[in-house]
Amino acid sequence: MKSEIREILLASVKKNYxxxxxxxxxxxxxxxxxxxxxxxxxxxLGKELKQQPKIIAENLVKNLPKKKWxxxxxxxxxxxxxxFLTEEAQSFFLKNFLSNDLSSFKSKMPRKILIEYVSxxxxxxxxxxxxxxxxxxxxxxNLLRFTGDEVIEEYYINDRGxxxxxxxxxxxxxxxxxxxxxxxxxxxxxxxxxxKECAFxxxxxxxxxxxxxxxxxxxxxxxxxxxxxxxxIVFPKFSEFVDFCIHLQMDQIRGDLSKFKVHHNNWVSEKDxxxxxxxxxxxxxxxxxxxxxxxxxxxxxxxxxxxKEFNDEKDRVLIRNNxxxxxxxxxxAYHKFKFERDFDQLINVWGADHHGYIPxxxxxxxxxxxxxxxxxxxxxxxxxxxxxxxxxxxxxxKGEFITLKELIDEVGxxxxxxxxxxxxxxxxxxxxxxxxxKEDKNNPVYYIQYAHARxxxxxxxxxxxxxxxxxxxxxxxxxLIANENELDIINEIERFQDVLSQCRKDLEIHPLCxxxxxxxxxxxxxxNANKFIEDNKDLRDAKFALVFALKKVFQQGLEILSINAxxxx
RNA sequence: CUCUCGGUAGCUCAGCUGGAUAGAGCAUCUGCCUUCUAAGCAGAGGGUCGCAGGUUCGAAUCCUGCCCGGGAGGCCA
Numbered sequence: 001m002k003s004e005i006r007e008i009l010l011a012s013v014k015k016n017y018x019x020x021x022x023x024x025x026x027x028x029x030x031x032x033x034x035x036x037x038x039x040x041x042x043x044x045l046g047k048e049l050k051q052q053p054k055i056i057a058e059n060l061v062k063n064l065p066k067k068k069w070x071x072x073x074x075x076x077x078x079x080x081x082x083x084f085l086t087e088e089a090q091s092f093f094l095k096n097f098l099s100n101d102l103s104s105f106k107s108k109m110p111r112k113i114l115i116e117y118v119s120x121x122x123x124x125x126x127x128x129x130x131x132x133x134x135x136x137x138x139x140x141x142n143l144l145r146f147t148g149d150e151v152i153e154e155y156y157i158n159d160r161g162x163x164x165x166x167x168x169x170x171x172x173x174x175x176x177x178x179x180x181x182x183x184x185x186x187x188x189x190x191x192x193x194x195x196k197e198c199a200f201x202x203x204x205x206x207x208x209x210x211x212x213x214x215x216x217x218x219x220x221x222x223x224x225x226x227x228x229x230x231x232x233i234v235f236p237k238f239s240e241f242v243d244f245c246i247h248l249q250m251d252q253i254r255g256d257l258s259k260f261k262v263h264h265n266n267w268v269s270e271k272d273x274x275x276x277x278x279x280x281x282x283x284x285x286x287x288x289x290x291x292x293x294x295x296x297x298x299x300x301x302x303x304x305x306x307x308k309e310f311n312d313e314k315d316r317v318l319i320r321n322n323x324x325x326x327x328x329x330x331x332x333a334y335h336k337f338k339f340e341r342d343f344d345q346l347i348n349v350w351g352a353d354h355h356g357y358i359p360x361x362x363x364x365x366x367x368x369x370x371x372x373x374x375x376x377x378x379x380x381x382x383x384x385x386x387x388x389x390x391x392x393x394x395x396x397x398k399g400e401f402i403t404l405k406e407l408i409d410e411v412g413x414x415x416x417x418x419x420x421x422x423x424x425x426x427x428x429x430x431x432x433x434x435x436x437x438k439e440d441k442n443n444p445v446y447y448i449q450y451a452h453a454r455x456x457x458x459x460x461x462x463x464x465x466x467x468x469x470x471x472x473x474x475x476x477x478x479x480l481i482a483n484e485n486e487l488d489i490i491n492e493i494e495r496f497q498d499v500l501s502q503c504r505k506d507l508e509i510h511p512l513c514x515x516x517x518x519x520x521x522x523x524x525x526x527x528n529a530n531k532f533i534e535d536n537k538d539l540r541d542a543k544f545a546l547v548f549a550l551k552k553v554f555q556q557g558l559e560i561l562s563i564n565a566x567x568x569x
Numbered sequence: 570c571u572c573u574c575g576g577u578a579g580c581u582c583a584g585c586u587g588g589a590u591a592g593a594g595c596a597u598c599u600g601c602c603u604u605c606u607a608a609g610c611a612g613a614g615g616g617u618c619g620c621a622g623g624u625u626c627g628a629a630u631c632c633u634g635c636c637c638g639g640g641a642g643g644c645c646a
Contacts, residue, residue, distance in 0.1 A: 025586095025588095029589095030589085030592090031589085031590085034589075038589090040588065043588070043626090043627090046626085047626085052626090053626080077588080077589040078588075078589075078626070078627070079626095080588080080589065121646060123646090158646065161645085161646070162645065162646080163645070163646055166645095300644085302644055304644095313571075313572080313642075314642095317643090317644045318644095319644085320644040321644065322644085324644085326643095326644065326645090327645075327646045328646095330646095331646095352573090352574085352640060352641075353640080353641065353646095354641090354646090355572090355573065355574090355640075355641055355642095356572075356573080356641050356642055357641095359572095379573095379574090381574080381639090381640080382639085382640075422582090423581095423582075424582090424583085426574075427574080427575075427582090428574085428575085428639065428640080430581075432581080435581090435595085438608095439608060440608050440609095441594090441607095441608065441609070442594080442595065443608090444594075446608060447608080447609090449608095450606080450608055450609080453606075453608090454606060454608095454609085457605070457606055458605060458606095460605090461605045462605085464605095465605095510583080511583090514582095514583065514593080517593080517594080518593075521593090521594095524609055524610070525609090525610065525611085527605090527606095527609080527610085528607090528609060528610040528611080529610075529611090531604080531605075532605065533605060568606085569606080569608065
């Protein structure tokens with residue numbers, strides 16, 4: 001409809017003002033007295049021509065062609081052009097919406113998109129912060145796919161580096177304890193109970209293979225790095241133990257994500273970037289390019305990247321003085337790998353704590369002569385939990401963080417997803433546990449699901465009374481229910497596509513959540529004031545045509561969010 | 570100190586590419602179940618959009634300054 005309106009307005013602009021093109025808005029109105037659609041075309045033109053918008057509007061409207069879908073056009077306020085649609089236009093829309101597979105929702109310019117999200121370190125279970133990113137990334141992928149894009153969901157596994165060694169060391173020490181060996185457990189090691197479980201499984205797999213021998217003691221206070229080096233000397237094949245720990249953690253993570261309806265379809269290992277081939281590893285080749293382009297220098301035996309030349313506040317280390325590459329260096333290689341796979345757009349979903357990291361990565365991409373505009377990094381802000389009006393304290397260091405699993409075990413997958421998604425992602429989120437657990441209208445998830453369940457229940461009642469709904473007959477008889485209420489609902493259904501395309505454009509999910517809440521409210525209100533199973537067949541069919549369209553909105557909307565649409569509650 | 574994100578109803582938040590009377594939900598108050606789900610609905614009250622300037626026909630929205638709050642600034646990841 002929007003494009004039809006634009007077409008006739010633009011034609012009028014061309015004719016009356018001899019302009020080839022003009023950038024103006026056509027938007028839905030907020031109040032009914034302003035019609036269904038409204039355009040600011042005269043206001044824009046007025047500014048440009050320094051003329052009264054109202055007069056321009058009158059000129060534009062004077063000779064608009066008559067259309068079947070157009071009831072009337074009005075000029076209002078400072079010069080808005082308001083369009084009132086005919087009932088016929090509304091029923092035509094509904095017919096279309098119900099009959100097709102929503103292929104009209106697909107963009108005419110589909111893209112190939114890579115979205116990387118979660119990518120939490122395999123050093124422990126994922127916590128609620130990652131959970132928010134997980135919900136967001138998966139819903140965004142669903143939405144982009146629904147609107148026509150081809151989407152790959154990727155998880156980048158940091159399976160090498162200091163943190164993974166510390167993980168292995170933590171497990172190794174707990175493993176020693178299982179053999180009644182006394183150890184000093186350093187503060188820097190992972191404190192959570194999951195380490196002990198991991199140690200238990202390590203014992204089942206390796207028996208006493210990695211049991212410290214007499215000459216190797218771990219009772220002294222020493223730093224983890226020294227301990228790890230010591231272990232590698234005594235156990236040359238210790239990397240097998242490390243791999244075991246990482247795989248175990250990744251299995252946990254995969255399990256938690258799957259329970260949360262998050263399904264990545266590609267897993268990239270950081271370690272693989274270092275795999276040797278004839279002309280060196282992928283990682284080495286990327287570093288060589290940076291060196292050749294003279295964006296690096298040696299200082300204090302470390303290799304530095306000149307990120308200051310790319311608006312970063314200082315230069316950054318790529319290879320430490322102990323020859324170990326930094327996380328940043330790996331990430332440059334990883335992103336180069338993303339670019340090599342020929343996507344139209346790359347999306348990163350990152351926690352807010354990585355915010356300052358964006359300039360240096362973009363700098364590195366430019367140094368590699370890659371178009372950093374292709375990469376869009378979205379920031380997910382922190383989640384804090386509130387229970388009984390009080391903040392739940394969390395401390396990662398002590399292992400007291402709340403895991404995603406704990407949260408969904410308590411409040412359920414559906415509510416957790418919705419609460420994560422309903423807030424603008426770059427805003428801090430206060431997660432009210434009590435509210436999320438409520439099963440009444442205070443809880444928006446239940447409110448929306450209930451709307452769907454009510455519709456299903458209507459259908460069940462129809463069946464029970466041995467009636468058959470003829471949807472097409474209903475569509476032909478929509479004029480029977482062309483009251484303000486119904487037309488308002490049709491208008492709201494029509495808004496679905498706008499909401500989705502806005503989400504697609506802005507890479508956001510929360511507008512969909514708000515929309516579903518609103519249309520659910522309209523339905524409940526309508527439901528309350530109406531009888532649906534009418535004696536008159538035409539009237540009954542007409543009402544159900546509308547109800548079926550609503551059902552389709554709830555189903556599709558919730559599906560994008562990966563939230564159940566229950567048939568009964 | 571630098572960067573960054575915020576400050577909108579009592580509370581939690583939408584709206585921010587400038588537009589019409591600033592919107593939801595919760596909470597508060599008043600009503601509605603012999604009917605197909607009351608897990609619901611109808612109605613009411615509630616606002617100097619942090620402060621001060623500026624830009625213009627028009628500012629919650631854009632610009633500048635200030636006040637207050639969150640977060641980030643490793644050869645950790």
